[in-house]
Amino acid sequence: MPDLVYTPLEDIDKIHAELRGGFQTGKLKSIAYRKYQLLQLGYLVKDNSKRFEDALKADLGRPALEGHFLEINASISEIKNAYSNVEKWAKPEKTAWSLNFSVMRPIIYKEAKGVAAALSAGNAIALKPSEASAATSVLLAELVPKYLDHDLVRVVNGSIAESTKLLELQWDHIMYTGSFRVAKIVAAAAAKHLTPLTLELGGKSPVFVDPQCDLAMAARRILWGKVVNAGQTCVAPDYILVPKSFQDQFIEALKVAHKSFYPDVKGPSSPEAYSRIITPQAFKRIKGLLDNTKGELVLGGETDEATKFIAPTIVKNVTGDDSLMSEEIFGPLLPIVPVEDLDEAIAFVNARDHPLALYVFSQNPEYKAKADGLPFGGVGPSGYGSHTGKFGFDNFTHLRASLDSPSW
Numbered sequence: 001m002p003d004l005v006y007t008p009l010e011d012i013d014k015i016h017a018e019l020r021g022g023f024q025t026g027k028l029k030s031i032a033y034r035k036y037q038l039l040q041l042g043y044l045v046k047d048n049s050k051r052f053e054d055a056l057k058a059d060l061g062r063p064a065l066e067g068h069f070l071e072i073n074a075s076i077s078e079i080k081n082a083y084s085n086v087e088k089w090a091k092p093e094k095t096a097w098s099l100n101f102s103v104m105r106p107i108i109y110k111e112a113k114g115v116a117a118a119l120s121a122g123n124a125i126a127l128k129p130s131e132a133s134a135a136t137s138v139l140l141a142e143l144v145p146k147y148l149d150h151d152l153v154r155v156v157n158g159s160i161a162e163s164t165k166l167l168e169l170q171w172d173h174i175m176y177t178g179s180f181r182v183a184k185i186v187a188a189a190a191a192k193h194l195t196p197l198t199l200e201l202g203g204k205s206p207v208f209v210d211p212q213c214d215l216a217m218a219a220r221r222i223l224w225g226k227v228v229n230a231g232q233t234c235v236a237p238d239y240i241l242v243p244k245s246f247q248d249q250f251i252e253a254l255k256v257a258h259k260s261f262y263p264d265v266k267g268p269s270s271p272e273a274y275s276r277i278i279t280p281q282a283f284k285r286i287k288g289l290l291d292n293t294k295g296e297l298v299l300g301g302e303t304d305e306a307t308k309f310i311a312p313t314i315v316k317n318v319t320g321d322d323s324l325m326s327e328e329i330f331g332p333l334l335p336i337v338p339v340e341d342l343d344e345a346i347a348f349v350n351a352r353d354h355p356l357a358l359y360v361f362s363q364n365p366e367y368k369a370k371a372d373g374l375p376f377g378g379v380g381p382s383g384y385g386s387h388t389g390k391f392g393f394d395n396f397t398h399l400r401a402s403l404d405s406p407s408w
Contacts, residue, residue: 004134005141006158012165015154019124022151028122031087037119037148038086042079044147045072051139058135061276061307066228082120082393089120089393121397123173124152128166130178131159132279171195173395177234180328180381198385198395202234202328203355208345208371209242209250210362218361219253223261223334225359227268227312230275231332232282235357238329239318241345244338247316251298251336254314258299268311269302277308277331286310286331292323295335320348342370354379 007015027033045052049072056062056071119125127144129137141155156162167174167189176186177200190197207222225237242250261268268274277283287303293315300313310332318324318335325335339345349358360371385395 002138004131004138004157006131007156007162009161009165012156012162013169015126015156016166016169016171018151019126019154022149023124025151027149028119028124028152031090034086034090034120034122035083037152038079038083040147041119042076042083044143045075045079048139048143052136055133055135055139059133060229060232060278061271061274061309062229063272063275066275070229070233085390086120086393089390090122119153121393126154126156126166126171128156128158128163131157132282173198175200175385177201177383183383199383200234200385201356201381201383202330203353203381204238204325204328205235205355205357205359206345206349207237207240207359208342208361208367209240209246210342210360210364210367211243211246211249212364212367213361214363215250215253216256219250219257220260222359222361223254223257223312226334227261227274227332230277230310232275232278232330236330237334237359238355239325239335239337241337241339241348243341247336247338251314251316254334255299258312269304269309274312277310280305280308282331283308283310286329286333289323289326289329289331290315290333293318293335294322295319295324300332320351342367346371353381356383 028037049068052072053062053064053067056067057064127140129140131137137155137157141157144153144155156166167186170193171190173196174186174190175198176183180201180203183199183201187197187199209218209222222237222240225233225235228236240250262270262273264270264273266273277286283303283305287305287310290301290303290310290313295315295318298314298316300311302311303309312332312334314334314336315324316336316338318337320337322335324333325337329335337348339348349355358371360368362368362371
């Protein structure tokens, strides 16, 4: 795999200007040309699926099946959805009837914002992958100019200096996915130009487990959500709230699920069974959370710094002030917080920052209805805005009102 080459700082101004010029040519006003670019993007992924599989393996130790399920197939499906629906999404919309404006035939046109992150909405794109995923970033830098219009889509590789340079420039929309800490830097930079911003962050997404649940199914689904990509997904279950009297029974179900996931004698340490942590720094951060917990380790706990391996780990009797509750884990550690009842669980969640997701496992309609009143999803520290399917199209589209005033 070639080394990751950072984009020269002096080239970033030029890339910005060229993307602005490419957008102003009006190429992407044509829905047919947007569809062509989306088709090319689909072929970029499909033609090189094995290379993406290898890159994900190099960056994350990602098993092939997991790479296809989470990234490759999911990307193709998202592209196909945009390709099939962009004509419908982009159609002008008539407004609801209004006495004030009806004679002016008001209509709303869907216009691209300019240099942003959505081909289907007709935008030019500057793509900045993470330097932590070096193999994938190298591959994108190679493939994007081969498949997509050079005037409209560019890749900028680099680290802090390159990201800082990008953020100094005026864009029409910025989307960032990553950590809360970096998101504050991105938001501050966007504010200087009053640039619209979309943030997909994460947070500590809780899981509510009711004793009146399908226990085996709940255990499998929760554990899968925690071990896929070694817990490094923004919507991974971060901690579990369970009645004290049900904690041990639930843990036994998790152990059974773990055994079914990793029946081989090597368990998750087998290279083909389970992903690794993305960077040495991330490994040390997660291991530090585990080393400092006051909870009781009941499964896993094995680590290997050389391979960045952290086993799926379950810790019970965790309290709100524990190290495992101090920040989003973004790794394969699963703390279990015992509570007296649902009311205490709700109070526990409401006393903390809004998570990106919340999961409820119950077959009791009253339990589910009560839990549904909790705040979750893209608020404040967990981010804001949308970026998939029609929601993404709308997010990167400017709705321009038009009035045709009569001459009388």
